[in-house]
Amino acid sequence: MSLTIGELSRQTAVKIPTIRYYEQIGLLAEAIRTEGQQRRYAPGDVRRLNFIRHARELGFEIEAIRQLLSLANHPDRSCGDAHAITKAHLDEVKDKIARLMALRDELESMVACDNGQVAECRIIEVLADHGQCLHETH
Amino acid sequence: MSLTIGELSRQTAVKIPTIRYYEQIGLLAEAIRTEGQQRRYAPGDVRRLNFIRHARELGFEIEAIRQLLSLANHPDRSCGDAHAITKAHLDEVKDKIARLMALRDELESMVACDNGQVAECRIIEVLADHGQCLHETH
DNA sequence: GCTACAACCTCTAGCGGTTAGAGGTTCAAG
DNA sequence: CTTGAACCTCTAACCGCTAGAGGTTGTAGC
Numbered sequence: 001m002s003l004t005i006g007e008l009s010r011q012t013a014v015k016i017p018t019i020r021y022y023e024q025i026g027l028l029a030e031a032i033r034t035e036g037q038q039r040r041y042a043p044g045d046v047r048r049l050n051f052i053r054h055a056r057e058l059g060f061e062i063e064a065i066r067q068l069l070s071l072a073n074h075p076d077r078s079c080g081d082a083h084a085i086t087k088a089h090l091d092e093v094k095d096k097i098a099r100l101m102a103l104r105d106e107l108e109s110m111v112a113c114d115n116g117q118v119a120e121c122r123i124i125e126v127l128a129d130h131g132q133c134l135h136e137t138h
Numbered sequence: 139m140s141l142t143i144g145e146l147s148r149q150t151a152v153k154i155p156t157i158r159y160y161e162q163i164g165l166l167a168e169a170i171r172t173e174g175q176q177r178r179y180a181p182g183d184v185r186r187l188n189f190i191r192h193a194r195e196l197g198f199e200i201e202a203i204r205q206l207l208s209l210a211n212h213p214d215r216s217c218g219d220a221h222a223i224t225k226a227h228l229d230e231v232k233d234k235i236a237r238l239m240a241l242r243d244e245l246e247s248m249v250a251c252d253n254g255q256v257a258e259c260r261i262i263e264v265l266a267d268h269g270q271c272l273h274e275t276h
Numbered sequence: 277g278c279t280a281c282a283a284c285c286t287c288t289a290g291c292g293g294t295t296a297g298a299g300g301t302t303c304a305a306g
Numbered sequence: 307c308t309t310g311a312a313c314c315t316c317t318a319a320c321c322g323c324t325a326g327a328g329g330t331t332g333t334a335g336c
Contacts (some may be wrong), residue, residue, distance in 0.1 A: 036331045090245040100235045107228040174302045
């Protein structure tokens, strides 16, 4: 029923030192220990860690994840607070999407370079002179 | 004709410690120095640093930029390498967009919470569905 | 029970890519 | 020739990990 840190690591694709790091910074609760001080985990920890990993992959900062997690287990908190926190994260995500889409278009036009010589390569040109950008970054 | 590090910084929007860091890691050539050991830059350095800054803004890693710079300095070579580097980066960006859009949809449905009673708050519900047993740390 | 050994433990130190500060020196305008 | 903004080096911090050294524990097979 209970998992070792290695099993938790395999089930979540989060490396062992990272799990210990998350515990250290308080993102994961301190694990239960055996007599010999080895960590043991419950299935709930797998889900929680998967949530963290997914959020990290999406570029959320640790502090943001801390907020998202606390949202989930603070049913006593007023709905308005939860709403505000979630909305702020949503706005961040929307902004990130917009910026990434601009970047995608820019990279796509750069990739249109058809393997000629560097002298005519659009990638090198665009990087050398950002006035050629499709969109202003920032 | 020659620029101080401060002037180079203003012209490229790259902070002074960052310029010195780039020199330290060999991304920028060692600057020529005055008698009193202060760095002086030529207009060519402005172009090179703008190239670097722009590539960083586009999310290229330092090592990728190092490769792109060496390509840019050899206009006789095929741009296939630059193409490959850019293409790999583009794929990453596209993947990130897809993931963020999925998350945005999740968050959007959570935000549909209309400030009702806590027991019926959709935000708590949705978060609970996505990561059950999200125990609060501490 | 006992042994072998994979897996665990803590601790320190490093990574990339910057940024901030302390404490001292240089350059150029007035 | 004085002033002070801008420069210098050096160290250390930041985030979010990751690797290694050196020692201990848990468990499977005998």
